[in-house]
Amino acid sequence: MKSVLALTLCLLAALMLPGSSRADDDAFAAALRALNAESYADKIDAAQTLAGLGDPRTGAVLSALADGNLYARPDGSIVMQPGNSYLDPITGQTVSGLDATSLSAITVNNRLRGVLRGLLAGLDISSPDPAARLNAVQAVAEQGSPESAELLHKALEHETDPAVKRAITGVLAGLDLSSPDKARRLAAIEALSGKADRTVKGQLETLQASEPDPEVKAAAAKAISAIATKLAFVDVAANLFQGLSLGSVLLLAAIGLAITFGVMGVINMAHGEMIMLGSYTAYVVQEAFRAWAPPDWIGLYLIVALPVAFLFTALVGIALERGLIRFLYGRPLETLLSTFGISLILQQAVRSVFGAPNKEVANPAWMTGGVELTSDFTVTWNRLIIILFCIAVLGVLAALLRWSSFGLQMRAVAQNRPMAAAMGIRTGRIDAFTFGLGSGIAGIAGVALSQIGNVSPNLGQGYIVDSFMVVVFGGVGSLWGTLVGALSLGAVNKFLEPYAGAMLGKILVLVFIILFIQKRPRGLFALKGRSVEN
Amino acid sequence: MKLFQSLVGAGALLAASSVSFGAMAADDTIKIGVLHSLSGTMAISETTLKDSVLMMVDDLNKHGGLLGKKVEAVVVDPASNWPLFAEKARELLEKQKVAVVFGCWTSVSRKSVLPVFEQDNGLLFYPVQYEGEESSNNVFYTGAAPNQQAIPAVEYLMSKDGGEVKRWVLEGTDYVYPRTTNKVLEAYLKAHGVKDEDIMVNYTPFGFSDWQTEVAKIKQFGAAGKKTAVVSTINGDANVPFYKELANQGIKADQIPVVAFSVGEEELAGIDTKNLVGHLAAWNYFESVKTPENDAFIKMWHGYIKNDKRTTNDPMEATYIGFKMWTQAVEQAGTTDVNAVRQAMYGQKVKNLTGGVAVMNSNHHLSKPVLIGEIQANGQFQTVWKTKDVIKAEAWSSYLDEDKGKVADWTYPWVCGNCTAPKYAAQ
Numbered sequence: 001m002k003s004v005l006a007l008t009l010c011l012l013a014a015l016m017l018p019g020s021s022r023a024d025d026d027a028f029a030a031a032l033r034a035l036n037a038e039s040y041a042d043k044i045d046a047a048q049t050l051a052g053l054g055d056p057r058t059g060a061v062l063s064a065l066a067d068g069n070l071y072a073r074p075d076g077s078i079v080m081q082p083g084n085s086y087l088d089p090i091t092g093q094t095v096s097g098l099d100a101t102s103l104s105a106i107t108v109n110n111r112l113r114g115v116l117r118g119l120l121a122g123l124d125i126s127s128p129d130p131a132a133r134l135n136a137v138q139a140v141a142e143q144g145s146p147e148s149a150e151l152l153h154k155a156l157e158h159e160t161d162p163a164v165k166r167a168i169t170g171v172l173a174g175l176d177l178s179s180p181d182k183a184r185r186l187a188a189i190e191a192l193s194g195k196a197d198r199t200v201k202g203q204l205e206t207l208q209a210s211e212p213d214p215e216v217k218a219a220a221a222k223a224i225s226a227i228a229t230k231l232a233f234v235d236v237a238a239n240l241f242q243g244l245s246l247g248s249v250l251l252l253a254a255i256g257l258a259i260t261f262g263v264m265g266v267i268n269m270a271h272g273e274m275i276m277l278g279s280y281t282a283y284v285v286q287e288a289f290r291a292w293a294p295p296d297w298i299g300l301y302l303i304v305a306l307p308v309a310f311l312f313t314a315l316v317g318i319a320l321e322r323g324l325i326r327f328l329y330g331r332p333l334e335t336l337l338s339t340f341g342i343s344l345i346l347q348q349a350v351r352s353v354f355g356a357p358n359k360e361v362a363n364p365a366w367m368t369g370g371v372e373l374t375s376d377f378t379v380t381w382n383r384l385i386i387i388l389f390c391i392a393v394l395g396v397l398a399a400l401l402r403w404s405s406f407g408l409q410m411r412a413v414a415q416n417r418p419m420a421a422a423m424g425i426r427t428g429r430i431d432a433f434t435f436g437l438g439s440g441i442a443g444i445a446g447v448a449l450s451q452i453g454n455v456s457p458n459l460g461q462g463y464i465v466d467s468f469m470v471v472v473f474g475g476v477g478s479l480w481g482t483l484v485g486a487l488s489l490g491a492v493n494k495f496l497e498p499y500a501g502a503m504l505g506k507i508l509v510l511v512f513i514i515l516f517i518q519k520r521p522r523g524l525f526a527l528k529g530r531s532v533e534n
Numbered sequence: 535m536k537l538f539q540s541l542v543g544a545g546a547l548l549a550a551s552s553v554s555f556g557a558m559a560a561d562d563t564i565k566i567g568v569l570h571s572l573s574g575t576m577a578i579s580e581t582t583l584k585d586s587v588l589m590m591v592d593d594l595n596k597h598g599g600l601l602g603k604k605v606e607a608v609v610v611d612p613a614s615n616w617p618l619f620a621e622k623a624r625e626l627l628e629k630q631k632v633a634v635v636f637g638c639w640t641s642v643s644r645k646s647v648l649p650v651f652e653q654d655n656g657l658l659f660y661p662v663q664y665e666g667e668e669s670s671n672n673v674f675y676t677g678a679a680p681n682q683q684a685i686p687a688v689e690y691l692m693s694k695d696g697g698e699v700k701r702w703v704l705e706g707t708d709y710v711y712p713r714t715t716n717k718v719l720e721a722y723l724k725a726h727g728v729k730d731e732d733i734m735v736n737y738t739p740f741g742f743s744d745w746q747t748e749v750a751k752i753k754q755f756g757a758a759g760k761k762t763a764v765v766s767t768i769n770g771d772a773n774v775p776f777y778k779e780l781a782n783q784g785i786k787a788d789q790i791p792v793v794a795f796s797v798g799e800e801e802l803a804g805i806d807t808k809n810l811v812g813h814l815a816a817w818n819y820f821e822s823v824k825t826p827e828n829d830a831f832i833k834m835w836h837g838y839i840k841n842d843k844r845t846t847n848d849p850m851e852a853t854y855i856g857f858k859m860w861t862q863a864v865e866q867a868g869t870t871d872v873n874a875v876r877q878a879m880y881g882q883k884v885k886n887l888t889g890g891v892a893v894m895n896s897n898h899h900l901s902k903p904v905l906i907g908e909i910q911a912n913g914q915f916q917t918v919w920k921t922k923d924v925i926k927a928e929a930w931s932s933y934l935d936e937d938k939g940k941v942a943d944w945t946y947p948w949v950c951g952n953c954t955a956p957k958y959a960a961q
Contacts, residue, residue, distance in 0.1 A: 040695050197757075198757035355581075359576055369809075370784070433891060458771065502736075
């Protein structure tokens with residue numbers, strides 16, 4: 001009898017539960033429908049109401065809305081599409097038999113998206129995942145409202161993770177600057193003075209301007225000057241990194257030319273087009289991966305593209321040398337004109353095959369984004385990887401020239417052709433391979449450059465002048481000269497840019513090079529070679 | 535050498551024969567010129583417009599041609615070379631005797647052909663948004679003037695929905711369009727109470743690719759505590775590295791939005807837009823707008839180009855409107871004579887692809903709607919704001935002191951593109 005009673009109670013409870021949540025469901029559904037409003041202001045109201053309900057289902061709906069995955073059906077009910085299938089946000093069940101064309105997406109703009117980020121952060125701040133909490137703290141801080149300070153104070157009370165704790169105290173210090181309590185303001189200034197952050201500096205400056213208390217004012221002034229010193233250091237570091245990065249791009253573009261022009265003395269105007277062909281190879285390999293490889297492998301396409309681009313452009317280079325350039329040795333003017341013609345032909349050929357518009361070569365996930373060292377200085381992954389890659393290419397090339405028999409023969413032919421021929425070196429073949437090597441390196445440079453710029457038929461044009469500039473400046477025929485030339489030009493350019501602007505900076509660098517060449521016609525590191533002796 | 539000579543001879547012979555064929559066919563065809571770069575730096579944008587004109591011609595011929603005649607497009611390639619634009623324009627007008635020319639993209643190419651069209655009394659349809667400050671009797675401007683693109687975009691950003699922006703970065707490529715547009719914008723901003731220290735203007739060369747310093751500078755400028763936005767008149771190839779750098783340095787659209795005037799669907803096709811969602815563009819047309827006219831246009835384009843992935847864009851719509859208006863004007867005038875067609879052009883109406891009706895005004899510019907769109911992850915724009923009605927283009931900006939009082943009106947009594955008093959006022 002007792003057990004029957006217990007069972008009935010259980011059943012009753014089970015019946016009660018959905019009953020009580022039905023009322024919640026109604027409120028939730030009403031707030032949901034309100035999201036499909038005409039104006040953004042109404043949508044913001046609806047999102048805030050929704051977040052205020054404290055319903056556990058809210059997070060999924062708001063993040064779907066922020067991502068543009070929330071749709072209204074013709075009857076006004078809402079579905080979301082977090083993955084491939086449509087879900088009913090109220091029941092969490094998959095909705096089947098939906099006519100996708102009848103759905104209208106609920107549009108989002110930046111303002112609404114910002115509000116949503118704040119609301120989601122508010123929900124996330126009690127998330128069990130410390131990383132999510134950290135993001136939430138930052139997002140809440142950006143809102144910068146009095147409510148967010150309150151929210152953070154509450155969150156700090158039961159926060160256990162030290163990193164999140166530190167983030168919250170940092171953010172709170174910023175908010176406490178406007179606190180009416182003098183001790184709190186002083187403490188906030190103290191906490192903030194160690195930061196190299198321009199926003200903080202701005203906050204302190206506004207405080208300094210409006211502060212009545214002399215003690216606080218002095219503390220603020222001191223903190224401002226401390227921050228300014230730090231910012232100056234950060235500026236130099238950022239300029240150095242950016243200069244290094246620009247230098248490595250110049251170097252990559254110029255290494256191939258350092259071989260064809262520097263070692264062989266061929267004025268190869270089609271060098272830029274070899275870079276362009278390398279970029280298009282990266283594009284083709286990427287498309288092949290998208291079409292045939294498993295989706296998880298897409299990040300690897302770049303690594304596959306490197307050898308493919310090297311081989312392809314090297315073959316084009318060899319064909320060019322055997323088919324045309326070898327007939328023109330010793331006639332620089334004709335080489336210049338004919339390779340210029342080749343460059344136009346290659347450009348137009350690529351335009352005919354791939355079309356004139358830019359091609360999208362996506363950065364793999366491991367090359368996207370960067371780390372923000374300070375608010376002024378972000379080290380972006382693609383730049384960093386290109387710097388490292390550039391060093392690797394240069395190292396391999398230097399080793400090849402120094403220690404391989406091909407490198408030995410190449411240097412021999414470059415220094416004294418008749419003598420090298422007399423020693424049994426097939427100079428024609430070495431010429432072809434040398435040109436192939438230079439072109440191949442231009443090809444892999446193209447793969448790397450596709451990660452930071454356009455992939456269009458004109459890609460090479462942007463690099464050809466810079467490449468010649470680097471090679472001539474560094475010293476024709478010297479790899480070290482090319483390295484030093486590229487890096488110093490990059491650094492000079494980047495240190496000039498903040499003061500002179502991009503346009504004037506570039507002009508100043510060109511003027512500097514012209515003057516430098518007057519003084520040292522053979523560049524930084526002059527090397528004896530065929531081209532020089534002629 | 536002998537071989538070369540004979541080759542040249544054969545080539546000359548061929549060229550001569552094709553010219554004579556052209557002359558023979560002249561009676562039952564109407565020739566129109568297409569003056570867009572098919573090679574060089576501008577080929578990336580202009581090839582699409584050449585294809586658009588050919589598509590329209592194709593469609594027109596399929597529906598019986600014009601005045602009972604077939605329309606024949608004469609395509610020339612000025613190769614992104616500004617002086618060559620003038621030469622090719624002369625060739626089209628004087629040798630080919632075309633009735634009208636559709637062409638040009640950059641302002642410098644338009645300025646280069648302008649004297650030729652004025653001297654030969656030709657007719658040019660210019661389909662690209664531009665800086666204004668011009669109204670020629672021989673040009674119909676079907677792209678947006680600054681008050682149809684730049685000003686509404688800034689107004690939107692100043693509004694509550696746009697984020698109430700208080701601090702502005704005007705970032706542009708260093709040539710006439712960005713410089714003039716920024717001059718108009720600066721005057722507008724100052725007239726609306728924005729202080730000097732809240733405006734930063736910066737120019738970079740064509741094809742600029744190393745944006746690290748510039749983007750870092752934008753970030754610093756935006757750290758001053760006021761809502762900041764970037765107005766970008768960056769043109770052409772420099773956009774891809776700019777947006778990549780923005781994404782990599784983590785500038786999000788809800789913190790510092792970038793509104794661009796030269797970035798459309800075609801330019802976005804070269805960029806992975808996942809990290810750019812929310813950045814803006816202002817145009818008179820977006821491919822994503824759903825209207826029956828636009829659906830039909832996209833279908834026609836995909837059918838003509840035989841590629842479903844190709845996008846449409848604003849200058850294509852401007853080409854479409856210009857071509858339709860010209861054919862309507864020719865039919866109305868009953869001739870392709872330039873003076874008659876020009877007269878028939880005023881007040882000519884064509885349905886916009888995005889809804890509403892475009893009207894040709896007597897200042898040779900259109901009345902069109904203005905749309906602001908946010909970039910989506912799929913490379914399309916989503917309209918977030920639209921003008922209630924069409925906006926009439928102003929050739930001369932009302933915000934620039936040097937333009938005060940200037941009027942462009944090619945009907946009686948003004949008959950002038952740049953006057954402060956009518957030419958034929960009652961004496």
